[in-house]
Amino acid sequence: MRFETWSKGIATLEVDCLVVGVYDEGELSEEARAVDSACGGRLKKLLARGDFPGKPAETLLLADLPGLRATRVLLAGLGGKKSFGRKTWRKAWAAAVAALSRTGIESAAVALTRPDAKELDDYYFGRAVAEIAASGLYRINDLKSGKKPKAPRFARVLAGPVPKSAAAAVSRGLAHGAAIAEACKVQRDLANLPGNVCTPLFLAEEARALAKRYRSLRVRVLDEPAIRREKMGCLLAVSQGSAQPPRFLVIEHGGSGAAHPVVLVGKGVTFDTGGISLKDPPAMDEMKFDMSGAAAVIASLTLAAALDLPLRVVGLVAAVENMPDGKAVKPGDIATSASGQTVEILNTDAEGRLILCDALHYARRFQPAAVVDIATLTGACVVALGHHHSGAMGNDEELVAELVAAGVRADDRAWPLPVTEEYAEQLKSNFADFANIGGRDGGAITAAAFLGKFTQGLKWAHLDVAGTAYQGGAQKGSTGRPTPLLADFLIRRAGL
Ligand code: BES
Numbered sequence: 001m002r003f004e005t006w007s008k009g010i011a012t013l014e015v016d017c018l019v020v021g022v023y024d025e026g027e028l029s030e031e032a033r034a035v036d037s038a039c040g041g042r043l044k045k046l047l048a049r050g051d052f053p054g055k056p057a058e059t060l061l062l063a064d065l066p067g068l069r070a071t072r073v074l075l076a077g078l079g080g081k082k083s084f085g086r087k088t089w090r091k092a093w094a095a096a097v098a099a100l101s102r103t104g105i106e107s108a109a110v111a112l113t114r115p116d117a118k119e120l121d122d123y124y125f126g127r128a129v130a131e132i133a134a135s136g137l138y139r140i141n142d143l144k145s146g147k148k149p150k151a152p153r154f155a156r157v158l159a160g161p162v163p164k165s166a167a168a169a170v171s172r173g174l175a176h177g178a179a180i181a182e183a184c185k186v187q188r189d190l191a192n193l194p195g196n197v198c199t200p201l202f203l204a205e206e207a208r209a210l211a212k213r214y215r216s217l218r219v220r221v222l223d224e225p226a227i228r229r230e231k232m233g234c235l236l237a238v239s240q241g242s243a244q245p246p247r248f249l250v251i252e253h254g255g256s257g258a259a260h261p262v263v264l265v266g267k268g269v270t271f272d273t274g275g276i277s278l279k280d281p282p283a284m285d286e287m288k289f290d291m292s293g294a295a296a297v298i299a300s301l302t303l304a305a306a307l308d309l310p311l312r313v314v315g316l317v318a319a320v321e322n323m324p325d326g327k328a329v330k331p332g333d334i335a336t337s338a339s340g341q342t343v344e345i346l347n348t349d350a351e352g353r354l355i356l357c358d359a360l361h362y363a364r365r366f367q368p369a370a371v372v373d374i375a376t377l378t379g380a381c382v383v384a385l386g387h388h389h390s391g392a393m394g395n396d397e398e399l400v401a402e403l404v405a406a407g408v409r410a411d412d413r414a415w416p417l418p419v420t421e422e423y424a425e426q427l428k429s430n431f432a433d434f435a436n437i438g439g440r441d442g443g444a445i446t447a448a449a450f451l452g453k454f455t456q457g458l459k460w461a462h463l464d465v466a467g468t469a470y471q472g473g474a475q476k477g478s479t480g481r482p483t484p485l486l487a488d489f490l491i492r493r494a495g496l
């Protein structure tokens with residue numbers, strides 16, 4: 001998809017379609033008024049008849065209006081003028097993209113009224129235009145055997161109106177937005193694959209393939225013997241019940257020099273049956289998405305490479321499958337983590353924290369400036385926050401706040417949960433240093449408290465994306481979250 005800006009002369013823009021906004025009860029936006037006067041008042045006439053009430057996310061396609069270079073005009077509802085802002089603008093543009101993708105339109109100019117600069121400045125305006133357009137054209141790479149529907153023709157967007165003085169900021173935003181959408185596609189494509197295709201070995205191969213495409217990336221893959229040499233006993237305890245061997249990926253951007261890197265750690269459980277503590281059947285298929293954190297880490301590294309971020313970033317991915325088996329780990333078994341601390345595995349379904357604790361320990365060798373792990377870690381986080389916010393936790397308030405702020409700017413929000421010392425008491429074990437579960441109460445936090453046992457002395461944050469990384473039901477599929485949040489975090493850290 002190609003992105004450019006436009007500044008004035010809406011009637012003369014050389015695109016197939018102009019996308020203009022209409023408020024509640026058919027009130028024209030400024031750009032719609034310009035179109036209306038160019039075409040001799042046709043829009044006003046149509047709206048006076050009550051044919052388009054301007055409800056949020058409604059669209060209406062008009063063809064061959066006189067006086068315009070564009071052959072089509074797409075009206076998009078902006079809702080009430082008073083409540084108009086960034087949210088309704090996003091909704092309107094997303095609806096317009098969906099409508100455009102169903103037509104033969106190849107190019108369009110966004111001429112929706114722009115939200116207040118305080119809500120969406122030039123840079124984030126450009127970013128949102130590109131991100132929403134490209135993400136809206138995402139299609140699941142399905143394994144259906146029938147004929148594939150034709151790909152949308154829509155491939156070129158002009159964002160505006162952009163005064164000359166703002167063109168550079170908007171263009172930068174457009175480039176970043178396109179890269180973020182591309183990274184989200186990397187995550188979504190991986191996460192949407194079935195567990196029998198997307199195995200730990202597959203993730204390793206994909207990371208290698210991406211490193212070929214993005215020259216700045218270096219990938220190292222630890223196989224089972226290498227993982228054993230790292231003494232990752234907790235990770236191995238999870239994978240021992242699976243016929244799929246584990247893999248541990250190290251993906252580096254920005255060289256392996258002296259700079260203290262940002263280390264991203266991803267939970268890559270390619271399928272989570274729960275193991276011997278087997279899950280209930282309903283919706284168990286969704287546990288193919290249990291590698292979404294790993295996919296987000298891989299995606300974020302491709303983003304760092306695509307934007308050539310002047311920042312050292314290391315991605316660590318712990319990839320395993322969690323299965324019940326004669327050789328599987330059992331409740332009560334004790335494993336020794338890479339840190340030397342022992343863990344009584346009371347519930348084999350609390351496997352994410354077991355692979356992450358060894359991955360987080362591995363992060364120490366990079367002397368990181370910050371460590372952020374991303375994991376579909378707990379159902380309790382979904383109970384606490386639903387599907388709108390990811391859970392943000394950690395041992396460093398500033399880092400957690402930095403991630404929360406990145407999520408606000410990226411429209412990919414996270415909400416902080418408190419990980420104070422008391423919660424760790426729920427992890428007491430009579431037989432090992434601690435247990436891997438802390439009971440039902442505060443489950444998202446006790447999971448984080450467990451990880452906190454392995455991140456002492458590091459600046460560490462944890463994003464629980466169990467409720468945000470994918471959708472169930474009729475819209476089942478990966479959302480690409482929290483890659484936009486991570487992208488904003490990395491772009492800012494890089495000082496861009
Ligand atoms: N992958 C799940 C968490 C999960 C649940 C993600 C629902 C997405 C939706 C994780 O491995 C798990 O099973 N967690 C357990 C922990 C419990 C046994 C302490 C859970 O949340 O039930």
Ligand code: MN
Binds near residue numbers: 349352
């Ligand atoms: Mn589990």
Ligand code: ZN
Binds near residue numbers: 290349351352376377
């Ligand atoms: Zn899991």
